Amino acid sequence: MKKTLLLLLFCSITLPSFSQETTFDQFIEKGIALHDAGDYENAIKEYEKALELEPNSGTAHYEIAYSYFLKGDYKSAVKYSEKAIDLETDNQLLNYVMLGNALDMLGKRKKAIKVYEEAMKEFDHYLLSYNYALTCLKVDKVDKAYEAILKAIDHNPSHGSSHLLLSEIMDIKGERIKAMLPLYYFLLLEPNSERSVTEYERLKSYMDLGVERTSPTNINVSLDLSADSDFGAAEMMLSLNKAASTIPENEDKSELEQFTETNKSVFGILGDMKGDNKGFWWEFYVPMFADFAEADLVEPFSYYISTSQGEEAATWLAENEEDFNRFQKWFEK
Known part of the structure; x- marks a missing residue:
């Protein structure tokens, strides 16, 4: 019943409507179009052209890190997101989330946790709390993951993946009803998507726990009330x-x-x-x-x-x- 969750909610940075460097903007816009089409290799080439014009552009560094991440080149995603953070741009939240996710994907989860903790000193955002909880869970820091995901849900109750992660945490804790309630809420938010099919079946599977028909006339019901005392x-x-x-x-x-x-x-x-x-x-x-x-x-x-x-x-x-x-x-x- 356990399921590994990973959700990376990034978005391309919207450029201002006015532009001092039209050519720079054109490279970025072309890169974004290629990225959105799944052509990350050529998107990166356009962003590199933009960086030649503005080597200290936080926007270009973020976008190239994003494309490298989705391309699966996490080392390069780390390199460019670290540079974007050093530049102290207006998009630091996204840069921190990018860096933390890239480190996580490289298996450097303790470093990822430090990145998220540093970011949370400056930002109070559900994406940070969610990703921090996700990485904490991967290194068996279940209580820290639990505290962080409650904070994420408090900040944004409509973030379905936070409810799924909370359900997984409560499954690990062995608390069936508390694993089910977030699934009900998730399905209320997202009743008919690809992942809804899987999560619905997971919800149904909780209902079957502890009940076994041993013969046509006998049914055994076993309960572990100590696991879910509330x-x-x-x-x-x-x-x-x-x-x-x-x-x-x-x-x-x-x-x-x-x-x-x-x-x-x-x-x-x-x-x-x-x-x-x-x-x-x-x-x-x-x-x-x-x-x-x-x-x-x-x-x-x-x-x-x-x-x-x-x-x-x-x-x-x-x-x-x-x-x-x-x-x-x-x-x-």
Whole structure:
């Protein structure tokens, strides 16, 4: 259930609309066009022409580092991003993220961590927190990764990859419900993408843990409540629902119908448990899913996040437009 994540969110630097050196700008713009087309080798040649005109251009150094990174030449990406940082340009955040990622890809993760920590003294940005967490996790600094990814989510709740990384961290910690909640949120943000298919299956796989049919009439349910003490009741409810789905009365239900019933039970128990509990999990994820249960929105939510799974979800949403509209309006409040 563990998955290595890597997301590099860079963008080409937008040049100002006015230009003192038109030829320099033309080289940069041509390089960006070639880069965007995947022709990194020729993009680099254009950036090198720009550097001949302006050897101390932070923009040119960043762009050439970016192309080298995507070309897989991480040593050159390090060289040019370090130069860009030394030049103290206006794009230091991107330069630090580039340098940290290039060092990470070279396996120099302790150096990458130092780069991110240095950058975080100056910048407070979700990309730094995310990449720092990612690299920390690779060197088994799980607690540091956890703290950093919570900060990334706090800064930008819409960054789907941060939720995926948090799920992976909680999987490592052996906390099933806490591994699932970020996946629900990710699928809400990104219900029908290439990676949604994989993450949906990962979410479903958590629901099967600890439940084993040993004979046509016997089902074993095993729980490790000590691993997820905050959500022990939800953990138990999850396993009991999985066991119930195997009895003859429920065998005729589709997988999506059973998925929806499980979500209703789990979200309902989360609402019952919420009470006066404090902290990130109780204040970020739990209120939303508890609201879904209270407002009878779990069904449209469940089908919406299942749209990567085929026609059944899309058909249900089309045939239950009123329920789906209620679900959409929840986000407009």
